[in-house]
Amino acid sequence: MLSFLLSTLLLTSAPPKTDWRTPYERGNGNTTTTYAECIRYYQQLDAAYPEITMRAAGFSDNGLPLHEVVVSLDGDADPASVRAKGRRVVFIQNGIHPGEPEGIDAAMMLARDYVQQKKLRQQLTHVTLVIIPVYNVDGSLNRNSTTRTNQNGPESYGFRGNPRNLDLNRDYIKQDSRNARSFAQLFQRWQPDVFVDTHTSNGADYQHVMTLIATQKDKLHPALSQYMQRQLLPALYSGMAKRNTPMTPYVDFEGRTPDARGLRGFLETPRYSTGYTTLFNTIGFVTETHMLKAYAPRVKAQYDFLELLVQAVGQQKDALAQARTEAQQQLQTQTTFPLAWKLDTTAAEKTAFLGYEGRLKPSDVSGQPRLYYDRKAPFSRQIPYYNTFRPTVQVQRPVAYLIPQAWGEVVDRLRLSGVQLRRLRRDTTLTAEVYYIQDYKTGQRPYEGHYLHSAVELRPTQQPLAFRQGDYVALLDQPAARYLIETLEPQATDSFFAWGFFDGILQQKEYFSDYVFEDVAATLLRQDPALRERLEKLKQQNPAFAASGAAQLDWIYRQSPHYEQTHLRYPVARWLGGALPTVE
Structure with a gap:
């Protein structure tokens, strides 16, 4: 009798079994976890399972930490150690747009299932999973139910902009936010093989729950591009179809409806997450679930895609490793x-493409006539998909870039992205190739806090330049070579020049008083007959120039000592060859 009472007492005092359902799973299918609930849930997983490590990985703009969650079967959460073991790294980022939260909820369930389900655990034998639970921490705290006007749930969600009203998916190169700077350091530590950024899509109506942006194939190194197209993408598309969620490429199109002219590939430049990761030979995906579908199937689609991706990477680990190694080696030449x-x-x-007929009604x-999609008229069609891009601007690789230390904001960003920099040991004069900005266009309205430059025209020239002790040298024989080229060549779409980091060179600092310079100009023309001949020729060719005394004075001034x-001279010089003996 005593033993029975003791056993009964022990049973009644045992702690309750942990409820491992996520906040989404405990809801009604149309709710998403809050930021606090998400972090607390991962903390509980970290405390309960040695395979899961959660830690701060920098800060966001409002001072709260940006977290990383590492799922590794042996508990190894050290990036260098994981890579030394030959494991492939899959990096998942959620909540860059917190009003598109399906990935947040899906990744929480997936991390739990990897440690609780024996069958799923096997997928991590050769893969380490890294998750950013919520990237836009600040936007996720700004919850509402109205800003995603066209979206079918969840009941409440976060806001796209962060506290500085930045869209963080335009910030990967300029790195105005602390989030982007923290991400760059985390990404460089892990150097993942595959990166995924989870989203919800706006746009047309169609039957697909999930659409996909894959790294634009022509921007990837050919070895990685072939692997992605021939092995990885077929596995993902067939796997999703088997789970009754057939995918289509991201629905970007011209015309009234997607089937009118077909779909267009999305060119993710380095301002975007997958455009940035591509610069380091990382395959990138942006998952875009369809806004008009109910929230529950959207979460399931994100979960299925992420799980299939990890499975495919594990199964194709050798082919992926070989393609990435080849890409990194050939980058050097x-x-x-x-x-x-x-x-x-x-x-x-x-x-x-599984669509709906587009029709018009008053x-x-x-x-006036307006478009609507007739859900009573679904169709299945083969439609054109335009996904071939041709380079319009190319540049020859220099041996190194020479960067004056005065441009500290640029140097800071180079370092955050893993660029190896050396410094000049003493003051010196070096003859290098420099650019003069001949022409450019500037946006008339601000874009993400900047007035973007485009259509940049350059005049390259070789000239001796004075450099100071401590100025920087970025040699191109390093893994960040492509990143260096696409940020430091001013004509690149998302170069630091394009984002306005070098705007100081665009403004002239000295000028002249015309009544004084008239006599100086006359003396210059008398002393230099060739200069006068060029002036007369310009006057003959351009009547407006011939009729403007001010324009002629300005032209002579620009030809004079x-x-x-430094006006319009791009400050980063290209070193084209030879030793740099003064570099440490």
Whole structure:
């Protein structure tokens, strides 16, 4: 009797079994976890399972930490150690747009299932999973139910902008946010093989729950591009189809409806997450679940895709490793790099598309014809998919870039992205190739806090330049070579020049008073007959110039020693060859 009472007492005092359901799973299928709930849940997983490590990985703009979660069967959460073991690294980022939260909820369930389900655990035998639970910490705290106007749930969600009203998926190069700077350091530590950024798509109506942006194939190194197209993407598309969630490429199109002219590939430049990761030979995916589907199937689609990706990477680990190694090795000898691209509208493949017929009817608002998608008229068609891009601007690789230390904001960003920098040991004069900005266009309205430059025209020239002790040298024989080229070549789409980091060179600092310079100009023309001949020729060719005394004075000034040589001279020089004996 005593033993029975003791056993009963022990049973009644045993702690309750942990409820490992996520906040989403405990809800009604149309709710998403809050930021606090998400972090607390991962902390509980970390405390309960040695395979899961959660830690701070820098800060966000509001001072709260950016977290990383590492799922590794042997508990190894050290990036260098994981790579030394030959494991492939899959990096998942959630909540860059917190109003698109499916990935947040899906990744929480996936991390739990990897440690609780024996069958799923096997997928991590050769793979380490890294998860950013919520990237836009600040936006996730700004919850509402209205800003995603066209979206079908969840009941409440975060806001796209962060406290500085930045869209963080335009910030990977300029790194105005602390989030982006923290991400760059975390990404460089892990150097992942595959990166995924989870989103929800706006746009047309169609039957697909999931659409996908894969790293634009022509921007990837050929070895990685072939692997992605021939092995990884087929596994993902067939796997999702088997789970009754057939995918289609991201629905970006011209015309009234997607089937009118077909889909267009999305060119992710380095301002975007997968455009940035591509610069380091990382395959990138942006998952885009469809806004008009109910929230529960959208979460399931994200979960299925992420799980299938980890499975495929594990199964294809050797092919992925070989392709990535080849890409990294050949980067060292690549001589020509594309900087800008244009869609080839003559090259199209066919893709299966499950859509709805687009029709017109009178608008209840304006009375004018308006588009609607007739869900009573679904269709399945093969439609054109234009996904071939041709380079429009290319540059020859220099041996190194010479960067004056005065441009500290640029140097800081180079370091955050893993660039290896050396410094000059003493003041010296070096003859290098420099650019003069001949022309450019600037956006008339601010874009993500900057006035972007484009259509940059350059005049390259060789000239001796004075450098100071401590100025920087970035040699191109390093893994960050492509990143260096696409940020430091001013004509690149997302270069630091394009984002306005070098705007100081665009403003002239000295000038002249015309009544004084008139006599100086006359003396210059008398002393230099060739200069006068060039002036007369310009006057003959351009009547407006001939009629403007001010324009002629300005032209003579710009040809004279009085004109400042640094005006419009891009400060980063290209070292084209030879030793740099003064570099430490």
